[in-house]
Amino acid sequence: MTDKAIPFLMFQGGVGREAVALYTSLFEDGEILDLDEYPPGGPAPEGTIMRGRFRIAGQEFYVSDSFIDHEFGFTPSLSIWIEAGSPEQQERLVEALADGGATLMPLDGYGFSSRFAWVNDRFGVSWQINLA
Structure with a gap:
């Protein structure tokens, strides 16, 4: 098994899909690789991102919409x-x-x-x- 580090973006409030759409639209190689959605009756709102992958500027990212409210969000200390x-x-x-x-x-x-x-x-x- 090869180790690999991949940035992971966890969004709150169900905005993950909108963010991924913006990011992939801004880069020539922008591509949504896969988005698995929460199903009806799941722990999160139907249609929000359970897990997904996208690529921009040659870098792959993982993404998810958290259904748990956290006391933290993103910080500029990691960019x-x-x-x-x-x-x-x-x-x-x-x-x-x-x-x-x-x-x-x-x-x-x-x-x-x-x-x-x-x-x-x-x-x-x-x-x-x-x-x-």
């Missing part, structure tokens, strides 16, 4: 780093991901990067978007 291939792609990603979310560091030049932005999307997931 998804994206190397954008062009300024136009970077601007598009920053705009789309910040829509309804929050800008932590606006698109600008910083000592570690000539062109960088850090945003939290409307689902609370944190994204660092650097120009490659």
